Amino acid sequence: MKFGPLWALVLALTVAGVASAATLEQWRSRSIYQVLTDRFARSDISTTAKCNVTEGNYCGGTYQGIIKKLNYIQEMGFSAIWISPITLNIPEKTKFGYAWHGYWQQDLYKLNDHYGSAEDLKMLSRALHARGMYLMVDIVTNHNGWNGSADSVDYTRFRPFNDRKYYHDYCAIADYTDQVQVENCWLGDTTVPLPDLNTEDQNVRTMYGTWIKQLISNYSIDGLRLDTVKYVDRPFWASFQRAANIFATGEVLSSNITFACSYQAELGSVLNYPAYYAIIDFLNSTSGTTAPLLHAAQTFKTSCKDTSVLTTFTENHDLPRFASQTKDMALAKNALALTLLWDGIPIVYAGQEHHYSGYADPANREATWLSGYSNKAELYTLTRTLNLVRSRALALSPSYATYNIWPIYNDTHTIAFRKGSSNAQIISVFTNVGSTNTNYAPWTLTLASGVTGWIPGTDVVEVLSCTKLTISPDGSLAVKMQKGLPKVYFSAAAAKADRRICNGAYTVSDAGDAAPSETRKSVATAGLRGKKKKAVAIAGIMAYHGLNT
């Protein structure tokens, strides 16, 4: 009887999860590419069409454009796309430009025809499904959009919520820490206020339920990204998730993992903002340490109902681009690798693969076509490799998804993780020292015997440099760090099964990589400078690294 309450809880969770369990399961192994529909690809697939982000105009991206660029997305390893809200928005130009982004809707039963017709959207959905890919649509339920003052709103312009009775009375949110205000007052400002739906009202819930069912069915939508989740009451989300009955990941903008994950009671998934903050804090080359990542890896798994379905990102259209904060390519690679290898479902925001550097909205909403869609870009190929390796790990062992990332090494600036059970595991090493920090000559860290899960003599591949090495006789793995780059190890046998990983060709590493004693010697002679040298000679590589913390 001691376990009675626990069993009741397990049962309750199981029953509550039944409705969307299958679809959560299907999304777990996906990898998502986020596009702003207006900014990703034009029907004429121009790579020169001007798009001035500060002017707030439609730049011409369409569903047909996305269809024409699906190879570009799929070859980067993505198996799903997230597109902008599809509904009709404020048609006129506001003080903040046009509603080209889709977050100011007015008529939920009409499409935003700048992106194309209903048939175009259905074609996009069919084209994705023909490739085995999923369609995720951005959904706004908190508000509509209005151009003019709050008291000038003409509710008859909206559909289906065409009467003031469907909305909360106007009030501006004054205190964003007060959840009552957050849920009941209006977002926006006095120029473009966002009339706030009374989602506590049963009629509003029913109307939203009817709408989302039709929308999912009309366009064969596979998943939803839910906007402004914490601005809407929780019971609404439970009813909306039940009606939608497909995977939905909610935007809960908070660094507090307990708070963000509490929404997993109503929704299957939330965007992993807490992981975003931990990753960005770690990669801050001024003040970053591994502490936030270590903390995240240790606590998220107990704070969340299911970390494997949270969605992981380091950029989106609301956040400063990573490269707006540092141009360092090595740090950008660490950011992308963490995005793709952290627990959960990765999301990469279009343009991240080209090291786009726009700061805040609207500068972070650059047209992807201006990159020329190069599939040779360093971050494009890195993303491709890591998506391939992750997919391979998932194919070998579905439990890769639910195996919580596990720290196996850390010092102040470097951290290593294991994710995945034996022979499907990925061992990843991240560092925030950057590519140019002269205090960090090449150095070697040792992953101790046992922590990688590989037995002595196992051949492994470092997939970012396509280097093959062997686990040493004592079971340890010596990781040669240089230029601030991340390292990602996968068993050679597993890597070989997909010839696209490193084109099936690996450089065999010099002795240094596999044998710590050799490495120590070569690093000591090759890399270290000046007064650090003596300390290293005495105390070894690990201590050398410690000196620079």
Ligand SMILES: *[C@@H]1O[C@H](CO)[C@@H](O)[C@H](O)[C@H]1NC(C)=O
């Ligand atoms: C973009 O538009 C703004 C406002 O019209 C203008 O000041 C700026 O020079 C334009 N930028 C480019 C690159 O054309």
Ligand SMILES: *[C@@H]1O[C@H](CO)[C@@H](O)[C@H](O)[C@H]1NC(C)=O
């Ligand atoms: C929309 O708002 C802008 C700026 O506030 C204003 O100049 C314009 O007249 C408005 N348009 C309509 C159609 O109300």
Ligand SMILES: *[C@@H]1O[C@H](CO)[C@@H](O)[C@H](O)[C@H]1NC(C)=O
């Ligand atoms: C779905 O399609 C039906 C049939 O064309 C249409 O009546 C309905 O309005 C559509 N609903 C939505 C939300 O698009």
Ligand SMILES: *[C@@H]1O[C@H](CO)[C@@H](O)[C@H](O)[C@H]1NC(C)=O
């Ligand atoms: C995080 O959120 C939880 C749940 O809402 C709350 O109890 C806790 O006080 C929050 N922690 C911080 C540091 O704000």
Ligand SMILES: *[C@@H]1O[C@H](CO)[C@@H](O)[C@H](O)[C@H]1NC(C)=O
């Ligand atoms: C990095 O850390 C410094 C010092 O704490 C801080 O001033 C800066 O804002 C941080 N940068 C980012 C991008 O968070």
Ligand SMILES: *[C@@H]1O[C@H](CO)[C@@H](O)[C@H](O)[C@H]1NC(C)=O
């Ligand atoms: C992180 O580093 C500290 C200090 O060296 C050590 O005590 C701890 O065991 C390390 N944690 C992991 C997971 O390696």
